[in-house]
Amino acid sequence: FPIQYESNSQCVWIITASNLNKVRAKMSHENLSLRNRSFSSDTSLSIMPHFCRQVIQINFEEFDLELGYDTLTIGDGGEVGDPKTILQVLTGSFVPDLIVSMTHQMWLHLQSDESVGSIGFKINYKEIDKESCGDPGTPLYGIREGDGFSNGDVLRFECQFGFELIGEKTISCQNNNQWSANIPICICEYCQCYCTLQTD
Numbered sequence: 001f002p003i004q005y006e007s008n009s010q011c012v013w014i015i016t017a018s019n020l021n022k023v024r025a026k027m028s029h030e031n032l033s034l035r036n037r038s039f040s041s042d043t044s045l046s047i048m049p050h051f052c053r054q055v056i057q058i059n060f061e062e063f064d065l066e067l068g069y070d071t072l073t074i075g076d077g078g079e080v081g082d083p084k085t086i087l088q089v090l091t092g093s094f095v096p097d098l099i100v101s102m103t104h105q106m107w108l109h110l111q112s113d114e115s116v117g118s119i120g121f122k123i124n125y126k127e128i129d130k131e132s133c134g135d136p137g138t139p140l141y142g143i144r145e146g147d148g149f150s151n152g153d154v155l156r157f158e159c160q161f162g163f164e165l166i167g168e169k170t171i172s173c174q175n176n177n178q179w180s181a182n183i184p185i186c187i188c189e190y191c192q193c194y195c196t197l198q199t200d
Helices: 191-199
Strands: 010-017 024-026 040-047 054-064 071-076 086-090 105-111 120-129 142-145 154-159 163-166 170-172 185-188
Antiparallel strands (some): 010 105, 071 105
16 A cells, blocks of 8 residues: 555464553554555564553554455454454455454454455554444544443434434444444535536
């Protein structure tokens, strides 16, 4: 990223975050953004090996893989490829707001086929408390009710006057540390009508 990755790529990353203190970091081009080459790598990103009370949260700044052919598989723990630990299999351009591990490790496995590639992805990651889904944020022009992000907590959303809510009004933090849905978006109720009048 941001240069198109090549075909037949097999890339593996393992993030190990085991510090008692919360650690924030941002992936750079040198460690987790895809580069313009085909390679097989097993990169471990370690944060001070110690007894861990946190889990890992990632969110995507950019994401674009060839839909249906290239995939990014994200799993919990350090056993790459274990089907029992898979959290998400992503392709195309749609991704969750956040992905949170159940343990102090998370693995990512990119696979691309022999045809054309795309620009890849860029993520941020940090440690958060165990049994938490992380802060999903608040929609632009939206209002959020609730400030708990632990398992079982519920967040409710509405939009400011003049905006329509698209998506779920309520999301809950599930026991697998994933939100039940992405946060909704707020779109202007009158913009479409205005554009229609202008073009008629």
